[in-house]
Amino acid sequence: MIPKLMQSMALPARVEASRRQFLLGALAAGTGIAVGYRLLSASPALAGEAQAGNDSHAFSPYLTIGGDGKVTILSSQFEMGQGSYNGIATLVAEELDADWSTIDVKGAAGNIPAYGNIAFGGTMQGTGGSTSMSTSWERYRKAGAAARAMLIAAAAAEWKVDAAEITVENGVLSHPSGKSGGFGAYAAKATTMPVPADVKLKEPSAWKFIGNAELKRFDSARKANGTEQYTIDVKLPGMLTAVMIHPPLFGAKAKSFDASAARAIKGVVDVVETPRGIAVVGEHMWAAIKGREAVTVEWDESGAEKRGTAELMSTYRDLAGKTPAAFARKDGDAEAAFAAAAKVIEATFEFPYLAHAALEPLNAVARRNEDGTIEIWGGHQLPDVYQKLASEIAGVPVENVRLNVMKTGGSFGRRAVFDGDVVVEAVHVAKALGFRAPVKVQWTREEDTRAGRYRPAYVHRLKAGIDADGKLVAWSDHIVGQSIVAKTAWDGMVQNGVDPTSVEGANNLPYAIQNQTVGLTTTDVRVPVLWWRSVGSTHTAFAAEAFLDEVAQAAGRDPLEFRLSMLEPQSRHATVLKLAAEKAEWQKPLPEGRFRGVAVAESFGSVVAQIAEVSTDGNGIKVERVVAAVDCGLAINPDQVRAQVEGGIGFGLSAILGEEITLTDGKVDQGNFDMYTPLRIDAMPKVEVHIVASSNPPSGIGEPGVPPIGPAVANAAFKALGKRIRVMPFAKSLNA
Amino acid sequence: MARLTINGEIRDIEVAPETPLLWALREQAGLTGTKFGCGIAQCGACTVLIDGVATRSCALPASAVGPDQQIVTIEGLSSDATHPVQQAWLALDVPQCGYCQAGMIMAAAALLNSTPTPTDDDISAEITNICRCGTYNRVRAAIKLAAETMSASRKG
Numbered sequence: 093m094i095p096k097l098m099q100s101m102a103l104p105a106r107v108e109a110s111r112r113q114f115l116l117g118a119l120a121a122g123t124g125i126a127v128g129y130r131l132l133s134a135s136p137a138l139a140g141e142a143q144a145g146n147d148s149h150a151f152s153p154y155l156t157i158g159g160d161g162k163v164t165i166l167s168s169q170f171e172m173g174q175g176s177y178n179g180i181a182t183l184v185a186e187e188l189d190a191d192w193s194t195i196d197v198k199g200a201a202g203n204i205p206a207y208g209n210i211a212f213g214g215t216m217q218g219t220g221g222s223t224s225m226s227t228s229w230e231r232y233r234k235a236g237a238a239a240r241a242m243l244i245a246a247a248a249a250e251w252k253v254d255a256a257e258i259t260v261e262n263g264v265l266s267h268p269s270g271k272s273g274g275f276g277a278y279a280a281k282a283t284t285m286p287v288p289a290d291v292k293l294k295e296p297s298a299w300k301f302i303g304n305a306e307l308k309r310f311d312s313a314r315k316a317n318g319t320e321q322y323t324i325d326v327k328l329p330g331m332l333t334a335v336m337i338h339p340p341l342f343g344a345k346a347k348s349f350d351a352s353a354a355r356a357i358k359g360v361v362d363v364v365e366t367p368r369g370i371a372v373v374g375e376h377m378w379a380a381i382k383g384r385e386a387v388t389v390e391w392d393e394s395g396a397e398k399r400g401t402a403e404l405m406s407t408y409r410d411l412a413g414k415t416p417a418a419f420a421r422k423d424g425d426a427e428a429a430f431a432a433a434a435k436v437i438e439a440t441f442e443f444p445y446l447a448h449a450a451l452e453p454l455n456a457v458a459r460r461n462e463d464g465t466i467e468i469w470g471g472h473q474l475p476d477v478y479q480k481l482a483s484e485i486a487g488v489p490v491e492n493v494r495l496n497v498m499k500t501g502g503s504f505g506r507r508a509v510f511d512g513d514v515v516v517e518a519v520h521v522a523k524a525l526g527f528r529a530p531v532k533v534q535w536t537r538e539e540d541t542r543a544g545r546y547r548p549a550y551v552h553r554l555k556a557g558i559d560a561d562g563k564l565v566a567w568s569d570h571i572v573g574q575s576i577v578a579k580t581a582w583d584g585m586v587q588n589g590v591d592p593t594s595v596e597g598a599n600n601l602p603y604a605i606q607n608q609t610v611g612l613t614t615t616d617v618r619v620p621v622l623w624w625r626s627v628g629s630t631h632t633a634f635a636a637e638a639f640l641d642e643v644a645q646a647a648g649r650d651p652l653e654f655r656l657s658m659l660e661p662q663s664r665h666a667t668v669l670k671l672a673a674e675k676a677e678w679q680k681p682l683p684e685g686r687f688r689g690v691a692v693a694e695s696f697g698s699v700v701a702q703i704a705e706v707s708t709d710g711n712g713i714k715v716e717r718v719v720a721a722v723d724c725g726l727a728i729n730p731d732q733v734r735a736q737v738e739g740g741i742g743f744g745l746s747a748i749l750g751e752e753i754t755l756t757d758g759k760v761d762q763g764n765f766d767m768y769t770p771l772r773i774d775a776m777p778k779v780e781v782h783i784v785a786s787s788n789p790p791s792g793i794g795e796p797g798v799p800p801i802g803p804a805v806a807n808a809a810f811k812a813l814g815k816r817i818r819v820m821p822f823a824k825s826l827n828a
Numbered sequence: 829m830a831r832l833t834i835n836g837e838i839r840d841i842e843v844a845p846e847t848p849l850l851w852a853l854r855e856q857a858g859l860t861g862t863k864f865g866c867g868i869a870q871c872g873a874c875t876v877l878i879d880g881v882a883t884r885s886c887a888l889p890a891s892a893v894g895p896d897q898q899i900v901t902i903e904g905l906s907s908d909a910t911h912p913v914q915q916a917w918l919a920l921d922v923p924q925c926g927y928c929q930a931g932m933i934m935a936a937a938a939l940l941n942s943t944p945t946p947t948d949d950d951i952s953a954e955i956t957n958i959c960r961c962g963t964y965n966r967v968r969a970a971i972k973l974a975a976e977t978m979s980a981s982r983k984g
Contacts, residue, residue: 173925173961308921315926316917316933317909318861318902325860333855358844376855377864378847451865451873451927451960501863501927502960537866731921735966739924742962765870765958774952776964 149279151242152287153206154235155184161263161276163190165232166200168207168217169224170473171311172450172503173739174794175732176224178309180232182728186301187236187293190275191263195310199497201475218474220508220623222696222792225728229789230293237291239282246281247273296787305730323498326457326469328530332361334521335380335536337370337389338543341396341758343618346370346389354386363387364524368513371521377534397618398758404549404617405442408572412440412553416570416611418589420599424607429566433557436566437646439639441554442819443573443631445753446547446624447768452501453540458482458518459530465492470515471500473508477581481512485519504743505623506545510580513545538763546753547624548574550594552635557607562647564658567608569598569635574621575614589614593623597632597695597799602665603640603658619755625743626695629799633693634748634820637803641689642816651807652678652690664723665692667784668701671721675782676703686716689807693799696792698724700737704777704804708812712826715745715777715805722781724796725788733793734781740797741779746771748802752821831895834859835904838895845891850874852890853901861902861930865958872957875931875938876901882938882954902930905937912981913937916974924961932957936971944982945975 147159156164165184169176177197185195200207201217208214210231211223240260247265248255259266266272301307314320339345349370351363359379364371370389374380430436456470466486472478475495483490500507518533525531535543550573557566575591577583585592590612599610624630644654652673659666669692673679682688685707692701705717720737727733750769754761762768806817809826817825830841832849834857841856848867853859853876862885865873869884876885877900878893893899905911909918913936916922923929932955939946939954946954951968959967 171925173923173927175924308918309923311926312918312921312923313909315923315929316914317906318859318930320926321860322863322927324864327858327860376851378844378851378855449960451863451871451925451958453864500925502925504960534864537868735921735924735963738965739962742964743960746962764868765866766868770958770960771962771964772958773955773964773967776962776968779965 149283151239151283152235153200153203154232155239157239157275157279157282159276159279161191161274161279162194162196163188163275165195165197167197168200168209169228170199170219170471170497170500170507171197172219172471172473172500172507174224174736175309175729176219177311178732179225179728180228181310182301182307183228183232184236186299187233188240189260189262190236192301192307192310194263197310199472199499201472201495201497202479202491204476216474216476218476218508220473220505222698222794222796225790225793226697233293234291237293238288241288241291242282242285243275243278245285246278250278250281302728303726303730307729307731309732320499322452322501323455323457323470324452324501324534326498326532328457328459331457331530331532332373332375332525333377333380334371334373334531334533335377335384336368336517336533336539336543337372337384337387338539339369339391339396341391341393341398342544342620343396344391344393345395347392349387349389351387354383357383357386362525364521366517366520366524368517368520371517371524371533373521373525373531381536396758399617400756400758401444401549401754404755405551408549408551408615409440411572411613411615412551412570414613417613419609419611420590420595421608421610423605423609426566426568426607426609429607430555430557433565434560435558435646436555437642438553438555439642439816439818441552441635441638443550443634444820445549445619446630446747446751447541447753447762448502448504448506448545448624449541449768449770450500450502450504450506453535453537454506454514455532455534456515456518457530457532458522460486460522460527464488465494466519467494467496468515468518469496469498470518471503471507472497472515473503477510478512478515481516482519485516486523504625505627509545509622510582537765541753541763541768542760544620545622546619547630548576548621550631552631554635554639556639556643558643558647562649564603564605564643564647565607567605568611569609570611570613571595571598571632572613573615574617574619576621576623576627578614593628595628595632597629597693598636600694601636602663602694603655605658625740626795626798629693629695630744630747633691633695633799634802634806637691637693637800638806638817641803641807641810655690655692664699665694665701668692668699668721668723671782671784672701672703672719675721675780676705676719678703687808687811689804689809689811691800691803691807693796695796695799698722698791698793698796700796700800702741702800702804704801704808706805706808706812713805713809713812715775717778717780718801718804719780720782720797721784722793722796723784723786724793725786725791727783728790730783733783736793737781737797738779740795741801742771742776744798744801745775745777745805748805748820748822749775750821750823830890830893832890832893832899833895833897834899835901836898841890843890846889849876849885849888849890849893849899853885859901859903863927863930865928870958871928872935873928873931875934875957877934877938880938880941882935902934905933911937912974912977913940913970916970916977919973920966920970922963922966922970924963928957928959932959932967936967936974939971940975940978944979946971
């Protein structure tokens, strides 16, 4: 079903002619993606999204303006905390010359031609790969500019003046004659004006919002007063709440279950079976939780994964010592270069499964409406996929599945799933109840930790050859672990046996190493895996940058100088390394008891260098300070770029210091935050973020702050403790 | 049935006595600013004030709270989000996804009640909530900023 699904999704989406009529407006130059669609009649869903009743005027699938002047941007990109809504609002507000205080952003879905992610080829909507700003950069600026032109045209017609004489500032249209008015007064008329065939975007020198470090997030207040609405907060008339009982082993199936005791509990409404597990349905969450404790399930574990972490990692280590099954890079003649090298060093790095552990446990709400449409509230990171899957389960046409894209309490990749997990569950449970009531499926923390989708475990075997001058002449990296995309709808990404998400960050090292190979052996394990903030670079950058430090040491060279010697002086990598080194005063000795490490990594089009400073009590380390230098192209919201790098450092550090999912006989050992232990404030280092001034189009920032922190800290830890950190999390290396 | 004083208002809430206060607040009292993150008092997303003390409501039975105890949720911290901690949060753009932030703000408000000028060590010891987005440095800075404004207003 899934490959078929993707095939159908690769086609242009059906235009919902009955509900929405679009007229092609302008085309985004160079991208081939249509923007500026003209929305002639807003659908009820759209009106709902705009939440402005009958006085909401749709300029395009990208924005509406209310009679009160309120600008509501409809975002193709999903908000999980990374600030995509704020970035998109900045682009629209800039070209619209809007009043920032009137801006709101809502998630939108169900219109692939308008919302398809350009970085994904435009054929599907989705948030991932830190692409939200790059896909929106032209699209949403043009949407803002087109709306501005239409507002001006409306005012010019009404005032009977030349449109060229009208100026716009801060949400107000003005004419030298003294005539002026807010957007709200002209919004209705403006939507009857011709959509400009093309629009001229502002010169950077005219920008007020883009690049403004003082601009505050439009959504901070609602997050500070508890009014922001997440999926967990959705409450519908008559809504029931369900908790899941998932199989205890990956690949196990329910054989039978006994819910008689559960049904006797007050507030338990029903217990139903779905293809993904048993759902205990209650009038409210507590009843469902209590009911779940009373259900007994017999599982068929015949097809389940029963191996534990120790066995898997042992297998991976063996494989890492053998010839790779496939190669992602082969430059020069590595074998000959190793043979000729003055010195050869080798090391093995091990990385565990990691949980996303977003603070809002997975959830979704499904309802069948009176008109037969299916409506789903959730963190729809891949909306088209969920719409399609829901339509198949519910037996309704795709266009009759309406998605409400909710803001989400973190995701880190977890809500971009091929099989729609919790979204699919909500539809299954609603269906099992005969659609008699809306249902919220709410996972507990234990379900969120144990029911799968992890950063895969990997082993890297690295080897380097140095010549007599201390020059790195040969390099090989053999990566062993599961593929994220194999056997999924994204299977086509695997080319010549290489899943690019397994090797990214390893097969694009920036260093001038004449002879190098990057090999991959993909393992077959039934533990469900997924992209986890910065994906392949979570392990590839660690292995490469930590091992490079070992090579520098073996060559007797300074780790910064060693890196720079293999980079073009004007390259982005060299630039961020030099900037970080300057700000961290790399050349200056540190006080007694402090130690430094450096790392640099490119991911999602951005390059980040970090210098970590650690202290030690002789046994462990404490990360005291991190200086980061970032080239992410043009920084749309500089303060949010800083926030993402600060957060990325916290996220990456959390993993290497204390996160690990382990399995015993196939069963996940961790369940809650007592066992799976994210970083808390006491372990968060001071962070300084320096942004390289750039006029290049924006590249990623949600993820690129993550990869360098691990190796930078590991390299500093070696200086502090004399031990190489090669097995994650750190405690495993320090106690070894 | 539980009789609770929430944000200054006495309310009779229809729940089984062992129901955690969190769910009584969210589902019966309709105050959804307080969040569910773990259910075992580990993450702090469910933090409310009970008689001014930061309390994790997800593992506390509603029946364990007396009718004369003052429960304050994020909705009751200030009538219009003007509590100095909330103001400091806005000044420094602390939230990312925002999900943990209500609990974080309540924990910060409680800390400043008991320790008006917290040191870094005080903050590290008392603010043990999990923020998966990693807003910790801004949380720390915002607590210090709020401490300053609260101190200035006391002096002023």
